[in-house]
Amino acid sequence: MxxxxxxxxxxxxxxxxxxLSPWRAxxxxxxxxxxxxxxxxxxxxxxxxxxxxxxxxxxxxxxxRHEAGRRSTYExxxxxxxxxxxxxxxxxxxxxxxxxxxxxxxxITPPPDAAQVEAVGVQWNWSFRLPGADGRFGATDVRYISGDNALGVSPADPHGRDDLIISAGELHVPLGTPVKVLLRSIDVLHDFYVPQIRAKMDLVPGMETYFWFTPTKAGQFEILCVAYCGVGHPQMRGMLVVEPESDYRKWLAAQQSFAQSRHGDAGGDMKTTVVQTGSSLGR
Known part of the structure; x- marks a missing residue:
């Protein structure tokens, strides 16, 4: 009883x-x-x-419950x-x-016109890559990873020269634009997660995964790694900034291309070219 x-x-x-719990998404x-x-x-x-x-x-x-004199039956x-x-x-x-x-x-079925960005995980930080004026990503390979080429972009691929490299862990996207996020890990298993976006996906070494979303609210949202990836796992955090198109363009114009990141300002006014051609996350 x-x-x-x-x-x-x-x-x-x-x-x-x-x-009554105060803990909600x-x-x-x-x-x-x-x-x-x-x-x-x-x-x-x-x-x-x-x-x-x-x-x-x-x-x-x-x-x-047990009662004196009561007998059970087997069925x-x-x-x-x-x-x-x-x-x-x-x-x-x-x-x-x-x-x-x-x-x-x-x-896993992004719109045909979805913009593209690549998120790369490595112990213990996030880096990002955007296609440049040609709207195409350059090829990558772990053999090309070095001190001045952390993402392993192929120097021999002309499509990679104007790729924009963001190594500060802060990714900007324009408000209301569908975005396809390509995910790549350089070392171990990571997991890209933004709670407010309700999007998460594993980054598996040796393969490329992806998901897509459309940001509907401007603001700053923390990017987390939710797959244990070593002793620095809790510190593997980035920032997703959702902003109006005009503010996004200003941020985009300040980013360096792959060629510039390797050779200083060599390569001319490639940043200006990206903005003038209307490149917006590969669209």
Whole structure:
């Protein structure tokens, strides 16, 4: 009897904590409200299952408690009960998985006109690369990584000369513009995550992953690595700055190209060329 009562109290306390808890996801700043909706549905389905199972167990503890003279019966099979439990479980699994698969399909299908930016993770900082005036990224290879070429851009690829290299860990994107983020790791497994954007994806050494989002709110949002990547993991943070197009253009004009970063100001007025041609994250 006491155990049944404690289990009921656990259910009540869990529900009270969930609905009154001050800890919530930060306000969303992208188009991925679908992810919030999927998480809410997961809470409802699993929450209903939790409440139903615990209350049923509490009922059984009370209803079938020991009483003098009461004898139990053995029933090895109950076809109706098995079908009912199997059916309910199947519906619950479908409700949990189907919306997630639909959202995942959208998450990895960027619009054809999405701008592009590359985020590169290395112990323990973030660097970024934007395509230059030609709108194309240059080829990369770990063999080219050196003190003046931290991202491994191929010096022999002409498309890479005007790529913009951002090594300060601060990435700017224009408000309202769909952005496809290409992810690359130079050393170990990292994970790119911006809580307000509701976007996260692993950076796997030896392969390129990606996701996309449309920023819907101007501001500064912290970029985190949420895959343990060594002793400096907590300090691997960057900054995503979402700003109007005019402010973004000013920031873009101040960035150095790959050629400039290796040879000072050699290469002429490449920064001016990027702005005049209307390059905006590769669009």
């Amino acid at each position: 006491l155990v049944a009562l404690v289990m009921v109290l656990v259910v009540v306390a869990s529900l009270v904590f969930h609905f 930060p306000p969303i700043a992208s188009n991925w409200g679908f992810i919030d909706d999927t998480m809410a549905l997961t809470f409802w389905v699993t929450g209903f299952g939790f409440v139903a199972v615990i209350l049923f167990m509490s009922y059984c503890l009370y209803r079938f 090895p099979e109950n076809r109706k009960l098995e079908l009912a439990l199997g059916g309910v479980t199947t519906l619950a699994v479908i409700a949990l998985l189907a919306p997630g698969l639909l959202v995942w399909g959208r998450f």
